[in-house]
Amino acid sequence: MSSPTYNNNNNNSNSNNGSQLANMELLTLDNPVFCCYLFWATVLVAKMLLMSLLTALQRFRYKVFPNEEDLFFKNIEVQFDDPHVERVRRAHRNDMENILPYFIMALIYVCTNPNPLVACNLFRVAAIARIVHTLVYAVYPVPQPSRILAFATMMLITFYMAAVVALRTLRFI
Amino acid sequence: MSSPTYNNNNNNSNSNNGSQLANMELLTLDNPVFCCYLFWATVLVAKMLLMSLLTALQRFRYKVFPNEEDLFFKNIEVQFDDPHVERVRRAHRNDMENILPYFIMALIYVCTNPNPLVACNLFRVAAIARIVHTLVYAVYPVPQPSRILAFATMMLITFYMAAVVALRTLRFI
Amino acid sequence: MSSPTYNNNNNNSNSNNGSQLANMELLTLDNPVFCCYLFWATVLVAKMLLMSLLTALQRFRYKVFPNEEDLFFKNIEVQFDDPHVERVRRAHRNDMENILPYFIMALIYVCTNPNPLVACNLFRVAAIARIVHTLVYAVYPVPQPSRILAFATMMLITFYMAAVVALRTLRFI
Numbered sequence: 001m002s003s004p005t006y007n008n009n010n011n012n013s014n015s016n017n018g019s020q021l022a023n024m025e026l027l028t029l030d031n032p033v034f035c036c037y038l039f040w041a042t043v044l045v046a047k048m049l050l051m052s053l054l055t056a057l058q059r060f061r062y063k064v065f066p067n068e069e070d071l072f073f074k075n076i077e078v079q080f081d082d083p084h085v086e087r088v089r090r091a092h093r094n095d096m097e098n099i100l101p102y103f104i105m106a107l108i109y110v111c112t113n114p115n116p117l118v119a120c121n122l123f124r125v126a127a128i129a130r131i132v133h134t135l136v137y138a139v140y141p142v143p144q145p146s147r148i149l150a151f152a153t154m155m156l157i158t159f160y161m162a163a164v165v166a167l168r169t170l171r172f173i
Numbered sequence: 174m175s176s177p178t179y180n181n182n183n184n185n186s187n188s189n190n191g192s193q194l195a196n197m198e199l200l201t202l203d204n205p206v207f208c209c210y211l212f213w214a215t216v217l218v219a220k221m222l223l224m225s226l227l228t229a230l231q232r233f234r235y236k237v238f239p240n241e242e243d244l245f246f247k248n249i250e251v252q253f254d255d256p257h258v259e260r261v262r263r264a265h266r267n268d269m270e271n272i273l274p275y276f277i278m279a280l281i282y283v284c285t286n287p288n289p290l291v292a293c294n295l296f297r298v299a300a301i302a303r304i305v306h307t308l309v310y311a312v313y314p315v316p317q318p319s320r321i322l323a324f325a326t327m328m329l330i331t332f333y334m335a336a337v338v339a340l341r342t343l344r345f346i
Numbered sequence: 347m348s349s350p351t352y353n354n355n356n357n358n359s360n361s362n363n364g365s366q367l368a369n370m371e372l373l374t375l376d377n378p379v380f381c382c383y384l385f386w387a388t389v390l391v392a393k394m395l396l397m398s399l400l401t402a403l404q405r406f407r408y409k410v411f412p413n414e415e416d417l418f419f420k421n422i423e424v425q426f427d428d429p430h431v432e433r434v435r436r437a438h439r440n441d442m443e444n445i446l447p448y449f450i451m452a453l454i455y456v457c458t459n460p461n462p463l464v465a466c467n468l469f470r471v472a473a474i475a476r477i478v479h480t481l482v483y484a485v486y487p488v489p490q491p492s493r494i495l496a497f498a499t500m501m502l503i504t505f506y507m508a509a510v511v512a513l514r515t516l517r518f519i
Contacts, residue, residue: 009228026200026201027200028322037320043218087240090239090240095263096226096269097221097225097269098222099223100269101218101221101273101276104214104218104273104276104277104280105214105215105218108210108211108214108215111200111201111202111207111211112202112211112215113202116177129233139244141241143242144243144245147242155225157333158218158222159219159222162215162218162219164218165212165215166212166213166215166216168201168202168211169208169209169211169212169215170212172208172209172211172212172214172293173209
């Protein structure tokens with residue numbers, strides 16, 4: 001009974017009658033758009049955590065550790081400039097710069113009751129683009145512009161969501 | 174019909190009758206405080222994404238790239254210590270350190286049904302302070318304490334929200 | 347009147363009757379699980395902000411500043427490789443890498459209406475593990491594996507929440 005409610009209210013979500021009910025249900029598992037956000041946000045959280053493990057893997061592989069207490073092998077010293085480790089760390093930092101703001105932006109985009117088809121496909125494309133970004137940056141470096149395209153995809157999606165939310169809430173400036 | 178509900182319930186939001194209704198509506202577009210949060214969070218998300226573009230701009234301007242596959246010009250090598258690029262990156266990192274926790278803190282502060290006037294003005298001041306922070310740090314460096322003041326403004330606001338939420342939820346420790 | 351509703355609906359939260367009501371109340375102060383999340387998320391936000399102050403403290407203590415305009419003492423130059431400052435910065439970056447995704451992951455985990463006892467204890471353990479992580483990393487370095495254990499605790503909790511949410515929302519892929 002919940003799904004049709006969204007589709008009906010979608011075209012006139014600014015109307016007074018009915019919008020109150022629809023809005024209240026937006027951040028629940030009854031809202032398929034929110035469920036889609038939940039799934040792909042979860043995928044991206046898991047992907048980000050795997051970056052930490054990938055960094056640790058590279059550290060053990062090349063025996064590069066940044067702290068005195070981490071020197072698990074004999075006759076090594078702290079080191080900060082190994083290119084293999086730094087590459088994964090740059091990819092991880094890029095994730096934080098882009099995915100973490102996206103989490104908030106997409107969540108509040110869901111609160112504006114967007115078109116389900118548009119919203120779900122944006123979530124899918126954004127998540128897959130960032131997985132591709134990680135693959136071509138940290139796992140197996142390939143020539144540009146592959147990384148730039150993957151980077152730009154989520155950035156443009158986040159800007160689109162920002163534009164939608166800003167226009168809807170402009171009078172509360 | 175929804176706005177007056179907040180104002181009436183604001184002073185006695187802990188009361189049992191009526192609080193259930195008010196709480197349920199907090200994270201919807203019917204709540205002006207939430208709309209104000211949405212708008213200014215969106216502004217800050219856009220500002221953070223622009224930092225990535227500003228970093229890219231500086232990289233192309235000074236021909237400083239951190240990866241082999243990014244060497245778009247001839248006869249240059251990977252470089253990590255350019256002061257112009259590093260300044261923008263430090264500003265961007267400072268954004269992540271402060272704005273990203275603020276997003277979560279402000280969102281859960283909205284859930285405690287705060288005074289609308291106080292909450293909206295906190296959102297406005299915090300967002301403008303961080304825009305000033307970026308201007309005086311990354312765009313056009315000016316002498317201290319301008320940056321410290323801009324930095325401290327959002328930090329104090331976040332601590333204030335943390336105190337409000339912690340006091341309201343202390344019995345769930 | 348709200349608490350028993352959660353306990354009753356917990357085992358059959360996918361059923362159609364009643365689940366709509368329960369879901370709507372999840373992100374409100376009527377939900378003790380959400381309140382517990384609010385409290386411990388607030389603790390972690392405050393902890394993260396204190397890392398900024400700890401970095402500033404180390405900078406003044408060892409007179410190490412990264413920007414020209416920050417040289418508050420005479421006869422010093424910008425410096426980036428002080429081990430005391432960099433240690434706190436690494437701990438802070440590790441916080442961002444782990445706590446910020448956890449904030450989103452735990453929030454959407456609350457939306458799946460988890461068992462209150464399990465959820466609340468996960469929030470408590472995760473927050474305390476990260477406080478321990480900061481103490482053994484940035485405040486008073488102790489030998490491994492203390493830091494690895496503290497790090498792994500929150501990471502495993504986040505992966506567990508990710509698995510729960512992904513399984514619940516898998517059909518919205």
